Amino acid sequence: MSPSPPAGAGAPPPKGFVIAIDGPAASGKSSTAQWVADSLGYVHVDSGALYRAATACRARKGGPAAEWTEDSVLEAASRVTLRMVGSWLEPLIDGVPAETEIRGSPITSQVSRVAQMPRVRAWVNDRVRATAQDFDVVVDGRDIGTVVFPDAPLKIFLVADPWERARRRLTQQLERRPSDEEIAAETERLVKRDSRDSTQTVQAKDAVLIDTTYLTQAEQVERIVALARAVTRRPGDTSPVDA
Numbered sequence: 001m002s003p004s005p006p007a008g009a010g011a012p013p014p015k016g017f018v019i020a021i022d023g024p025a026a027s028g029k030s031s032t033a034q035w036v037a038d039s040l041g042y043v044h045v046d047s048g049a050l051y052r053a054a055t056a057c058r059a060r061k062g063g064p065a066a067e068w069t070e071d072s073v074l075e076a077a078s079r080v081t082l083r084m085v086g087s088w089l090e091p092l093i094d095g096v097p098a099e100t101e102i103r104g105s106p107i108t109s110q111v112s113r114v115a116q117m118p119r120v121r122a123w124v125n126d127r128v129r130a131t132a133q134d135f136d137v138v139v140d141g142r143d144i145g146t147v148v149f150p151d152a153p154l155k156i157f158l159v160a161d162p163w164e165r166a167r168r169r170l171t172q173q174l175e176r177r178p179s180d181e182e183i184a185a186e187t188e189r190l191v192k193r194d195s196r197d198s199t200q201t202v203q204a205k206d207a208v209l210i211d212t213t214y215l216t217q218a219e220q221v222e223r224i225v226a227l228a229r230a231v232t233r234r235p236g237d238t239s240p241v242d243a
């Protein structure tokens with residue numbers, strides 16, 4: 001069997017500046033990417049949200065997830081559109097926001113399966129690349145610095161200890177301090193998801209690795225914004241770079 005071409009290969013290079021932020025589940029990619037985009041006046045594209053929206057469209061049609069075909073996912077995904085809300089590119093289903101649905105556990109438990117489908121990956125990558133034709137973008141995902149934008153001038157790979165990722169996720173979801181038992185159960189779920197998504201979660205050789213276990217979100221954002229300013233400095237610009 002001959003290998004398939006990379007998803008979306010042959011797309012024109014992005015016209016805007018691209019910051020790629022990759023990393024495992026709950027490493028804070030999306031919230032960090034949003035904050036970085038707001039700080040720099042870029043558009044935030046959450047590629048995982050597109051995989052989730054495609055999964056939600058297919059799930060609405062019913063049937064056991066194990067029997068979903070790639071064609072049926074792609075057909076269902078044609079209901080997804082994108083709209084700009086400030087600097088955030090929000091996926092809509094049939095023109096309606098679906099944020100709560102796409103983040104819920106029925107979708108979270110099936111999205112890894114959908115994200116393995118090569119033509120679904122091409123569908124997501126086409127949308128992400130099209131956005132970078134029109135805007136400077138901060139894109140978060142798993143393979144943004146390796147597959148989607150291998151020439152991105154700034155690539156970040158965010159990691160954090162699984163226990164800390166689980167603690168942060170639960171604190172956000174429950175809006176209270178989670179117990180150690182709750183964190184342990186969530187850590188187990190996260191580690192399983194990491195393993196399901198491991199094929200596409202790849203750190204680019206030229207990515208800057210940031211371990212956020214002991215960093216606040218503001219500190220992560222400051223580092224990435226400082227790196228972005230350093231990379232976009234024009235020759236001869238001697239103004240200090242914030243560190």
Ligand code: DC
Pocket residue numbers: 025026047048049051052111112113115140141142143144197200
């Ligand atoms: O980051 P997230 O949990 O919202 O991602 C949802 C799913 O999509 C997850 O299974 C990983 C997958 N994904 C991917 O395979 N490639 C990306 N660029 C982004 C997400």
